[in-house]
Amino acid sequence: VTFVQPSFFLPLVVPSFFIESLTTMEQLIPIASKLQDVLGAVGQNTQLDLPQIVVVGGQSSGKSSVLEGLVGRSFLPRGTGIVTRRPLILQLFNTRALGSGEDSDDYYEDVQQPLTGNLDNMDEWGEFLHIPNKKFHSFADIRKEIVRETDRSTGGNKGISNDPIRLKIYSPRVLALTLVDLPGMTKVPVGDQPENIEEQIHDMILQYISNPNAIILAVTAANTDIANSDALQLAKAADPYGNRTIGVLTKLDLMDPGTDASEVLRNELIPLRKGYIGVVNRGQKDINEDLSIRDGLRKEEEFFKNHPVYSRDRQLLSQCGTSTLAKTLNVILMHHIRECLPDVKNRISAMMNDVQSELEALGNPDDGMSKNALGGTLLGLLSKFATNFASIIDGKGGELNNTTNARNLALIELFGGARINYIFNDIFATSLMSVGPFDGLTDDEIRTTIMNANGTRRALFVPEISFDILVRRQIARLEQPGIQCVDLVYEELQRIAMQSEPKELTRFPFLRDRMVECVSQLLKRCMGPTQMMVCNIVKIELAYLNTSHPDFIGGSRAVANLMQRKSEGNRISTGGNPPETPGSSYYAPEDE
Numbered sequence: 001v002t003f004v005q006p007s008f009f010l011p012l013v014v015p016s017f018f019i020e021s022l023t024t025m026e027q028l029i030p031i032a033s034k035l036q037d038v039l040g041a042v043g044q045n046t047q048l049d050l051p052q053i054v055v056v057g058g059q060s061s062g063k064s065s066v067l068e069g070l071v072g073r074s075f076l077p078r079g080t081g082i083v084t085r086r087p088l089i090l091q092l093f094n095t096r097a098l099g100s101g102e103d104s105d106d107y108y109e110d111v112q113q114p115l116t117g118n119l120d121n122m123d124e125w126g127e128f129l130h131i132p133n134k135k136f137h138s139f140a141d142i143r144k145e146i147v148r149e150t151d152r153s154t155g156g157n158k159g160i161s162n163d164p165i166r167l168k169i170y171s172p173r174v175l176a177l178t179l180v181d182l183p184g185m186t187k188v189p190v191g192d193q194p195e196n197i198e199e200q201i202h203d204m205i206l207q208y209i210s211n212p213n214a215i216i217l218a219v220t221a222a223n224t225d226i227a228n229s230d231a232l233q234l235a236k237a238a239d240p241y242g243n244r245t246i247g248v249l250t251k252l253d254l255m256d257p258g259t260d261a262s263e264v265l266r267n268e269l270i271p272l273r274k275g276y277i278g279v280v281n282r283g284q285k286d287i288n289e290d291l292s293i294r295d296g297l298r299k300e301e302e303f304f305k306n307h308p309v310y311s312r313d314r315q316l317l318s319q320c321g322t323s324t325l326a327k328t329l330n331v332i333l334m335h336h337i338r339e340c341l342p343d344v345k346n347r348i349s350a351m352m353n354d355v356q357s358e359l360e361a362l363g364n365p366d367d368g369m370s371k372n373a374l375g376g377t378l379l380g381l382l383s384k385f386a387t388n389f390a391s392i393i394d395g396k397g398g399e400l401n402n403t404t405n406a407r408n409l410a411l412i413e414l415f416g417g418a419r420i421n422y423i424f425n426d427i428f429a430t431s432l433m434s435v436g437p438f439d440g441l442t443d444d445e446i447r448t449t450i451m452n453a454n455g456t457r458r459a460l461f462v463p464e465i466s467f468d469i470l471v472r473r474q475i476a477r478l479e480q481p482g483i484q485c486v487d488l489v490y491e492e493l494q495r496i497a498m499q500s501e502p503k504e505l506t507r508f509p510f511l512r513d514r515m516v517e518c519v520s521q522l523l524k525r526c527m528g529p530t531q532m533m534v535c536n537i538v539k540i541e542l543a544y545l546n547t548s549h550p551d552f553i554g555g556s557r558a559v560a561n562l563m564q565r566k567s568e569g570n571r572i573s574t575g576g577n578p579p580e581t582p583g584s585s586y587y588a589p590e591d592e
Helices: 016-025 028-041 063-071 104-111 139-154 197-209 230-238 284-288 293-306 322-362 371-394 398-402 404-412 417-433 443-454 464-499 503-507 509-543 555-574
Strands: 052-057 088-094 125-128 131-136 165-171 177-181 214-221 245-250 276-278
Touching (some): 028 322, 052 063, 052 230, 063 214, 063 293, 063 322, 125 139, 139 165, 197 214, 214 230, 214 322, 230 245, 276 322, 371 503, 417 464
Parallel strands (some): 052 214, 088 165
Antiparallel strands (some): 088 177
8 A cells, every 4th residue: 555645755655454553543533632622621631641742832933833734724823922822722633534434545645635725615614612513614713713712811911821722623634633732932021921921831831741641742943053942941851851752843944055954853963762853834925925824835845855955865855844744743643642541541440430439429319309208318418427427536437438538638647536535645634744733833922821821820830721722723723724625626526527528418518508507506515514514623623622532642741751762862871771760750640
């Protein structure tokens, strides 16, 4: 089988089995494009790294002309400064390939069939995702809609936005591709652009090319130093080894006489795994004279056919031309999708399982249910909430263990019953132990209290009333740690209530709000009596000092312990045993 190519290309002979496999693989790109539309519509496109071709380059590097050459139509906005201000996701569909039973020979012949004039045909049209079920047969209207949608999101004064515009183009003269056109790198802000416009565009481009399944189409003008190419610098940041980067050299016809890009096309200067392809786009004069894209492609063909360097080297000639670029991108994207398909399929299956589990947890629709059935549903929700609440306190977790965020939460912090246990045994216990018996008491205060208790007399012993006054003052300090413990437990119970909500409750927002309100009011009603109980416990201790408690050290035992420590100190210092004094008042029985 021989592909029909332009006259300046050599015939490409391909085995028949490759044609069959290629025809089958052609179906991969539309499938990937449809998947991208679905995920983009539901806002899940950031969770899957779908294969696509991302076009990057500096301003006036020829990105728009390259895209228009691939489509064969002039449809992108043009002007001075930054024109592309929102990402444009362009999906190309070949209407002959989407039809039934066309041979591969006819398919490729039709792709390369010249189109006379620049008129709009009914067999070519465009569709925007934000305007469903509307076909744009006029490519001038497509350009106006891109400008209108860009201005709607960014304003009419050169602002930029990360929100992409999704455009599908159907034509019998294109190859199936999915491309993303991004704003060109700029240095100086204009209009209402922020001062960090360069950083914003840089981050936007990196967001797309950092996708490991993205193919980077780095567009560089051939009449500039390729070592200073913004596109290649950005591509190297995301693809340091150049495994998924394709270089495109534009403006080959504008190079100085006697110079050419043969070294770059041979991959000798800055090597890329997928190499370079040279193209010649329409110049500004051609655009002003309304030269059609097809006429521009024929002009490109004549340029390479008559060039003194490119026409004499078969290898260079095979790397030149917009048609070569389209076929190369088509084949690379198909193989890339085939390589990425197993991983994408597994990730989609995992996402579907998660969504299906969540859908099943939401329960059956309540439309048309009787009052008894609705009452049963309500009772089931309340019972599940109570079960989850008790399970979290008991450490079983309930439905909390079934979510990824909850499993991550269980690894980094305490929650539920474990948190309450920590509040009691660590926070509250530490607060109690931190209350020292003499904290806040000075010797002058103790002396003054004793003197006030004696009145006008000089007492031989310390009056008991002074002891009561000082001890009660210290016992009252234990009330604050208890109140703090109640507050911490209350906060944790509120947190548990939020975590105990069953998934089905998301279907009933008013019921959820009412349940949260009832639980909060119940906890608040219980919080007051609990704080009062803590205060009453402290008041009970203040009302009666139990000096008969086994842990209470009376005056006699305190003096005995003091004398025993003093005796042991003397024995250690003198090396002997001090004489005992039987009947001494210091060794009197404790109950005396």
